[in-house]
Amino acid sequence: MPKQSTKMSGLQCLASENIWFDKHSYDEAEKCFYEGANGPSTQAKMALQQPKGRQQRPRNRNSSSHGGGDQELVSRMKSMEVENHTLHKVVAEMRAALQKLELRVATLEKSPAGVPSPKAVPVNAAPVKQVQNGGDEDFDDDDDMDLFGSDEDDEEAERLKQERLDAYAAKKSKKPALIAKSSLLLDVKPWDDETDMAKLEECVRSVQMDGLLWGASKLVPVGYGIKKLQITCVVEDDKVGTDILEEELTKFEDFIQSVDVAAFNKI
Known part of the structure; x- marks a missing residue:
């Protein structure tokens, strides 16, 4: 009887213990202990080496980006050189046109105002001279006129002028004035x-x-x-x-x- 009682108490003690239910956690702890004593495992080494490879990739990207930036800079410099060349050409043309204009103004200022240029001389200048000569002939005809009747002509012209002035004044007086x-x-x-x-x-x-x-x-x-x-x-x-x-x-x-x-x- 006493032996059976002792056996039953031992089984009851084992049944009350829960160490077998936490076996997985104990196994993990043992594994970590041995890995710490013998150094990191191969998987840990690979995990440690992996970030280095990741760090090298951005360097390659940066190098490629630097190469693209250099090419863009070179293309911009070439375009600026072409634009600068065209601007120099335009400035040279403007300077040449300005010099021509200054020379033309200088020649116009030097030419006298009273003497017309050959281009300004009209084609029908000769007929004008003939008209002037005709006018001289008329003056010669006036010299041949009788000067004794000049007083009578002046009086008649004065009388006609006065009559016209009187008629204009009478006509103006008959017109109705505008009322504002x-x-x-x-x-x-x-x-x-x-x-x-x-x-x-x-x-x-x-x-x-x-x-x-x-x-x-x-x-x-x-x-x-x-x-x-x-x-x-x-x-x-x-x-x-x-x-x-x-x-x-x-x-x-x-x-x-x-x-x-x-x-x-x-x-």
Whole structure:
């Protein structure tokens, strides 16, 4: 009985232990221990050598990029040389044209103003000389005229001149003079919305002056139920002024608050 009891207790102890369930972790720990004692394994060495190979690749890329950058720089320098050559050529042509222009101006300044150049001489210069000679012949004919009747001719010419002047003055006096006129557009504003606008327009048209002519009118809403009267008129500038017209209209102070000139045009 005692032996069986001891066996049962040992089995119970082993059943309570969980070391066999964590065997995998113990195996990994043992493996790491031996790798640390004997040095890194071949896989670890390969893992350590792999980054070196990776570091060498960017160097090759950088070298290729540097080579491409050098080629681009060389191509740019060639294009700049070609452009510089063309610019030098254009500048040389402009200098040559400027020198020709300066020489031409210098020759024009040296030539006298009164003497025309051979190109400027007209082709029909000879006929002009003939006309001048013909004029000299006319003067010779005048020398042969009788000088005793010169006073009578002067009096007749003076009389004809005076008659023409008198006829021109009479014709000018009969022509009607132009009268300066202007077209006005007036804004006549009432005091409030209770103002009788028909009576207001009647008051406006009751103003009569020499040179004043009233035209069309209409009511224009201003706001809050208030309307203003827009009326046109034609005035003679010498007889009717805007200030006088405003004074005459504002005399109807029971209906009219203010008068403004909205438009002014000359006729």
